Amino acid sequence: MVERVFQRPADALGEITNHNDAYSIDGLQPTAVCLSDLQGLSDALSEAAKDGLAVAPWGGGTRAAIGNRPARLDRILDLSRLSRIVHYNPADLTATVEAGISVAELQRHLAEQGQFLAIDPPLPDRATVGGTLAVGGSGPTKWQFGHPRDLVLGMKVVQADGTVVSSGGQVVKNVSGYDMARLHVGGLGTLGVIAEVSFKLTPLPQGEATLVAAFDSTTRCLAAGLAVFHSVVTPLALAAYDAAVDERAHVAPVKGHHLLAVRLGGRPLTLQRALRECRSLCHQGGATTVEALGEADAVAAWRKLADFGWDEATAPLMSARASVPPTKLAEIVETIANGDSPAALRCETLCHVGYGTALIHWFADGPEPPTHAIAEVATRARKAVHAVGGRMNIERCPLPVKAGLDMWDQVGEPIAIMRRLKEQYDPGNVLNPGRFVGGI
């Protein structure tokens, strides 16, 4: 059902007091509707379509900065109360949940049964399952497949006209009809609103341990990370970060210029062996220190690494996410972080080693540089990423910078298929218009 239509964002904020500009996207402040069930969401969409209102689905609002500035925005559809666990049978290792459940709440339920969902977004207390999928990128946890889309078994989506459609199923092996969910993971709600998702779950490892190793160069740090990636050990997570990240977020009590964190899981003997292997690989790779973290420190470290750049304490001026072949990470980090910069910005990086993701954050220590200089920093970084066969999307930047710079990297010829998809599924162009690639 549709609970209330709020005219001013502040009215909608009974619970979310720490977020003063709630529901604002790039300075636009639309009206908002809170929905608490599928029918309400369907009604809200068909009503909006009838009135030609541009809508944006909203989960926890943690990554509302992502995308180009909307071409139009009239109404927010707040799904955070669409948060039931529809079906969970631990013995099947699958769960079906409504899109508005927060990732942390879902993980709490799953943990009671010794299981987890291998996705790891920033700010999981607020980030919702639906929002995390719509944004698409993965966190440091790379267990199993690494990308959230690989954990989705089925999906219920509400289309622009309010029609509810399903695809996939609730079982782990399925080739029945097209795998439509793939379009919505990373689709930023531009083809439909994710309403319900079935996931593949993973048993929590019997035990866990985290090692942090310090190195005196980016190259050595990332090479040691790759050595772990190529070894017999399969870590749960493998992240490299620089000293500046550590200074800002106080990641772990291990200090050094360039740090590598390895998260391991398994039964006791397995864990001991994996720790031995990783320690030895780090030492061979020239680590100046290798330390195992205590349990509380390890939990905190991984939380801070996932949140970095998205919580208030570490909010950068501009953030980008580059995806490159894993062996090219060191090269782009060196080029982008240590090269000449056209603006007085400090660059801090965090890499998912072995997976090829670099999260690049720029901070202004002094006054904010001029818009054109910030844009030039992003453009140069993107060129460096292209040079190694990768892509880079900008995930956050000052609003004036968005005006002259595409947040999304180019997608090449397939843009024609993408535009036709938009015409097929949202002919009235009411779902998040203008925020996605190529102005979709």
Added chain:
Amino acid sequence: MTDQNSLITELKAIVGDTYVVHEPDDLIVYEYDGSVDKGLPLAVVLPDSAQDVSLVVNAARTHRAPIVARGAGTGLSGGAVASEGGIVIALTRMTRILEVDVENRIAVVEPGLVNLELSNAVSGHGLYFAPDPSSQKVCTIGGNVAENAGGPHCLAYGVTTNHVLGMEVVLADGSIQWLGDRTRESTGYDLRGVLVGSEGTLAIVTKVILRLLKKPEAVKTLLAVFKELDDASAAVSGIIGAGIVPAALEMMDDLCIEAAEASVHAGYPDGAGAVLLVEVDGLSEAVEEESEEIQRICRQFGPMEIRTATDAGERERLWAGRKGVLGALGRLAPNYYLVDGTIPRTKLVEVLARIKEMSVESGFPIANLLHAGDGNLHPSVLFDERKPGDTKKALEIGGRILELCVEVGGVLSGEHGIGLEKQEYMPLMFSEADMNAMARLKPAFATGDLFNPGKVFPTGASCADVFQAAVSKVGPGAWI
């Protein structure tokens, strides 16, 4: 010159005379795939490059001849069955491994490459390609992509879509485009993701960028024999419940055991009602710890016997009964109808009991072979096509099993695809609106219904009628 002849002439000009098959006698080998349907194409074309494929697509489009892409033809749902009067593009000449990037664990291959040949080629680097459908010695990567193929080891390592990073494809307008690339995260809509498992209806794949996995340090196979099927099912639940996701977890019932025993002399004890095959891999410590736990769980359910093996030869012997079972079913009946569906693991006991009831009621024996770990069932309805009406009855039983799968929360196909076989069952799982949303992918890819028309979506005909055209002969040529 007729229009058909002029199309054949054009095709010959593109790929050369040798690589266009159009004489009726020669076409017969392309009439079937691994399923029970057949269709006679106008011509089979064997291109050698994406450019060839593009030109063939342009020629076929101009002549309004539908196109079916084909790999090894091992598919079991009719996905590669030709459209009458259409063109088959057989990709079996495009078998090159174009690049192996060991450091980034990536291979770039052509679609006609045989699945197992990729793993063999990268084995020296300690790598392998994870999807391992039972036909992996002959099936092609392109076919794996089209059907989103699985295999016994997808329980732990995922199906084909989890291992495809990017693809070069030829679209219906003849253009050659890349969907996805060498990186793990995509920008824009994940077109690569919807193309995998689209059964050749949206585009023709001409190159594939695949993820490779590192070979595990150790592998151990366990075989546990139980008197009762229920005990084996309970052991499966126990293993998953203990937080172990083995690399493979396979099960077979008494009829399969009887057949396997008669043909490959697997040495199962008398009175065995179910065999469980479990494989664990990883660090040698993990393999030891998990296999001990699995044995402890199996012992709770009173096994008749547990065997284990770590070296390759011994493991192969434990697998022999399982791998030979389909061919062995021929000892029990002249024909079988192999059904593929997935159910939630926790429904195994209930569904197997109901399949047993169907067998008793109908008088048709049903042999059950299962990828038990992921709930993927392969019941085989045994029958004799020479008995009037039995083929139709067997197909109807298959349909009832699929209905049962969907009723308990499962799906129509775990790994064989919809193709022609199951298109009329799609409404069991999906509403008109669901299917309409799927069908809109075709205009989005601007296919003009050129690729594999008449597949996947229901046509309104009765399933048994569509599928009765021919029936699978039992033999060593079929895989699951």
